[in-house]
Amino acid sequence: MTATTVNDTTVTDSTANATAANATAGAGLDQRTVELDRAFVFHSWSAQGALNPLVIAGGLGSRVWDNAGRSYLDFSSQLVNVNIGHQHPAVVKAIIDEVGTLATVAPSTANLARGEAAKRIVGRAPERFNKVFFTNGGADAIENAIRMARLHTGRDKVLSTYRSYHGNTGSAIVATGDWRRIPNEFARGHVHFFGPYLYRSEFWATSPEQECERALRHLERMIQSEGPTSIAAVLIESIPGTAGVLVPPPGYLAGVRALCDRYGILLILDEVMAGFGRTGRWFAFEGYDVVPDLITFAKGVNSGYVPTGGVIISDSIAHTFDTSVFPGGLTYSGHPLAMASIVAALDAMEDEGIVENAARIGRDVLAPGLAELQAKHPVIGEVRGEGVFWALELVADRETREPLNGAVMGRIKAELLGRGLLPFLADNRIHVVPPCVVTDDEVAEALAVYDEVLGLDLLN
Incomplete structure (x- = not known):
């Protein structure tokens, strides 16, 4: 039996094989979930034919995951409602x-x-x-x-x-x-x-x-x-x-x-x-x-x-x-x-001082962090909000304030998801709306993802 050290943890062949098997089983469960959804569930505000819903199987605090173990930092709070975080x-x-x-x-x-x-x-x-x-x-x-x-x-x-x-x-x-x-x-x-x-x-x-x-x-x-x-x-x-x-x-x-x-x-x-x-x-x-x-x-x-x-x-x-x-x-x-x-x-x-945490995060972490993103990325026309309730208004041109179109916003959403960030997008905006229990480190993680994605050449 061989052993490998990953993140200071010793992983043997047997445990690696078990992890791979669990991931495979989870992927199968995700597939089954989507199949059932597409066969029997009618979704709100949607044309039904082209839907490919994201599977969410569990969550804790500011994170959610699917059955295969893919984790997302939830900066949507689902529909801006999970203020206390998942599974408190x-x-x-x-x-x-x-x-x-x-x-x-x-x-x-x-x-x-x-x-x-x-x-x-x-x-x-x-x-x-x-x-x-x-x-x-x-x-x-x-x-x-x-x-x-x-x-x-x-x-x-x-x-x-x-x-x-x-x-x-x-x-x-x-x-x-x-x-x-x-x-x-x-x-x-x-x-x-x-x-x-x-x-x-x-x-x-x-x-x-x-x-x-x-x-x-x-x-x-x-x-x-x-x-x-x-x-x-x-x-x-x-x-x-x-x-x-x-x-x-x-x-x-x-x-x-x-x-x-x-x-x-x-x-x-x-x-x-x-x-x-x-x-x-x-x-x-x-x-x-x-x-x-x-x-x-x-x-x-x-x-x-x-x-x-x-x-x-x-x-x-x-x-x-x-x-x-x-x-x-x-x-x-x-x-x-x-x-x-x-x-x-x-x-x-x-x-637990959760409301106070939301106020502090907004004032001391999100406000300056989002302002830095705006200064760096011309695609951000305006930043506005308070607490854990913010929006980035995205524009094709800062002078004319022409909104980004739906196709570009779709690409932005896909890139954010691909980097493990679950976003809330509406029209030409990214709504930055994490749970009120979000930590400084989690905000820093999200800001880094926003920074990377908004720096991509997505307008063409």
Whole structure:
């Protein structure tokens, strides 16, 4: 028997053969996984015929892997939701324990896990927010926030921005502003406006101050033109995520709040993607001197370990339904497995300083590291973000700001994956969105991969 030393570990022929056999077996399992997927699974937002999905069989912290052992550093957080990282032991244990206690329960009952989850969420909300309506995800949360706003005000219209994504159900998809809305416009009473986006300003602005002032003037004219007494709510993402991590200019969210107050309109802030640590704060809006009337959440509240979401309701709106029936509900509202995962996730995030880690990583590691990439690579037109919520806007020409086309973005994605980095790409952007538990070394590893790939001749 021969022996070889690899990374200070002695590997014999027998162990090498066993490793090779395991890899071969894993590759076969990956192939079987893809075969089953392509035979029976219908994927979202996709033409089905050309799909070749990546196999993910396991994960831990900021990494995932397939059955054959190929590992990826997850800088997508899957769909920007695995804030606490993969397979956090406290959250996994809480789910297992709850399965052994009570696997499901009707929403009309009182359940300890549900009460504890609501208490913790309310404890992170602003004053005068004391009720949580639980849903199965972010889209359901948007649906019910809109319903509450309409019933509370007696008005119908909802204003939201063109650069937004709010979910794939009836009102949520019509409130969405991007292309996915257009084939799905079946809900009533939705009006869209432009939010601030200085890099591609709709208002010919040349400074954040101008962008803020002109965007607010545009919104006010939309309110006046639509008729203020017909508008129930303005619905916006605190920081639009899928649309490009569009950090609002100073004063904008506070200005939207002031307009809503002036015209008697409710403000719904969508924190589904930006909430629970993603920006280095428990809620993204905490950095912008604004308090909404309704807050929607999902994703980061339990990192998606069990589907859940909800609406955090201000007291004035909650009291509307003290004597009037709220005409909404879900069979799995406040599902005990989801509630247990929320309790464990929020407790672990507090005990382990996970939100603080996201803030530090953003401030001290990602911000300077991404700025260095921008200085080095002309293909990066703009870097923007905070916490572990960033976007690199890629352009063919910095002067004209022409976006990179889909073919080039496809090549970039393939090169990133080939180097063991799982990215989140949207349009002409790389969204840099690792879990909130990401380490300095992991960020350095990812930055090196971005640097190498963006230095390739991919434009031709």
